[in-house]
Amino acid sequence: MPAPHLAVIGGGQLARMMAPPAVALGIRLRLLAEAGDVSAAQVIGDHLVGDHTNLADLRDAVGDAPVVTFDHEHVPPEHLQALAAEGHACRPSPDALLFAQDKGDMRVRLSLLGIPSPVFELLSEDLADAIDDMHDFGYPAVVKTTRGGYDGKGVWVVRSADDLAEPFSVGQELMAEELVDFRRELSALVARSPSGEVRAYPVVESRQVDGVCSEVIAPAPDLDPALAAEARQIAERIATELEVTGILAVEMFETTDGRILVNELAMRPHNTGHWSIEGAETSQFENHLRAVLDLPLGPTTARQPWSVMVNVLGGAVEDLLVQRAIALAAEPGVHxxxxxxAVKPGRKVGHVTATGIDLDDTRARARRSAALLTDG
Structure with missing residues (x-):
């Protein structure tokens, strides 16, 4: 089999959605998958099954690929350093990826850069000392694990010292953040190449249900142009200062008093950018591939005034392939x-995207299609 141009670590849906633009651009992918039937392994023929925390498995998968990228941010930093030392270009680099892997390191670095963010404090490892830390920090607050949390996992709202027992039971490093009074959540995506070219996507609004992204509207409705420009500039600056290669997603709060605060970073294609497959001139997945291979980036302008992406979560529908025909018949213009x-309650099993000139109509079509796939 010919040598791959790019190795992708992780076999989830993000790697799966890299496959169509890779085919179009003639990019040969090799995948390290968790199992032979995971999402991306179903569509990327050149795949190996292994453990991303095992350096030998990583070496086997990367093999003769000159460039490595990721479906997730959980590869141990020391393994990435080893791959880089062996001549593989890890994109994003281990030094950059650290700030998406560790929220504590991210907060410290962003504060040094003067990026507007919530007030935070790293908590002592001893519960009694942490209670003292929180007494000084103040309640209510948000407590997070610095590593490993996603989709609302590893995040707690604490209102008194009694609420600290549960976070400490997980046995991980914790940090406290102010409980931000926000109007809504925004996301600013940028693509950056090793050559330093940067392209920004329209700032979007993301809506969460139980800590999981439910819906994304592009562009964010009624967003003050000055705030939209600030959000894009923040994302571009972070990408440049941290020397990110590929897609950077900057999740943000729009506060009730009209400020932008950075919540979290992701250095890979992101759920809040899925709308771009149909809604933008170049999808986040294609621009991620272009960026990590140092190809010229594509335009990020929207194709239609509105795009609405709704996640499909596991629900009452057990056979998505049968239900697919019903959803397509009901809303033939929704992608x-x-x-x-496999369908499991609350699991992300797909998404739908509608585009159009009227927001209410576009959102209604997307929601109807997703509801048919979730609950029938």
């Missing part, structure tokens, strides 16, 4: 993406 995953 359906299924991830090839």
């Amino acid at each position: 359906v993406h299924l991830y090839g995953k």
Whole structure:
């Protein structure tokens, strides 16, 4: 088999959605998958099954690929350093990826850069000392694990010292953040190449249900142009200062008093950018591939005034392939993406995207299609 141009670590839906633009651009992918039937392994023929925390498995998968990228941010930094020392270009680099892997390191670095962010404090490892830390920090607050949390996991709202027992039971490093009074959550995506070219996507609004992204509207409705420009500039600056390569997603709060605060970073294609497959001139997945291979980046302008992406979560529908026909018949203009995953309650098994000139109509069509796939 010919040598791959790019190795992708992680076999989830993000790697799966890299496959169509890779085919179009003639990019040969090799995948390290968690199992032979995971989402991306179903569509990327050149794949190996292994453990991303095992350096030998990583070496086997990367093999003769000159460039490595990621479906997730959980590869141990020391393994990435080893791959880089062996001549593989890890993109994003281990030094950059650290700030997406560790929220504590991210907060410290962003504060040094003067990026507007919530007030934070790293908590002592001893519960009694942490209670003292929180007494000084103040309640209510948000407590997070610095590593490993996602989709609302590893995040707690604490209102008194009694609420600290549960976070400490997980046995991980914790930090406290102010409980931000926010109007809504925004996301600013940028693509950056090793050559320093940067392209920014329209700032979007993301809506969360139980800590999981439910819906994304592009662009964010009624967003003050000055705030939109600030959000884009913040994302571009972070990408440049941290020397990120590929897609950077900067999740933000729009506060009730009209400020932008950075919440979290992701250095890979992101759920809040899925709308771009149909809604933008160049999808986040294609621009991620272009960026990590140092190809010229594509335009990020929107194709239509509005795009609405709704996640499909596991629900009452057990056979998505049968239900797919019903959803397509009901809303033939809505684009359906299924991830090839077994249906489990609350699990992300797909998404739908509608585009149009009227927001209310576009949102209604997307929601109807997703509801048919979730609950029938």
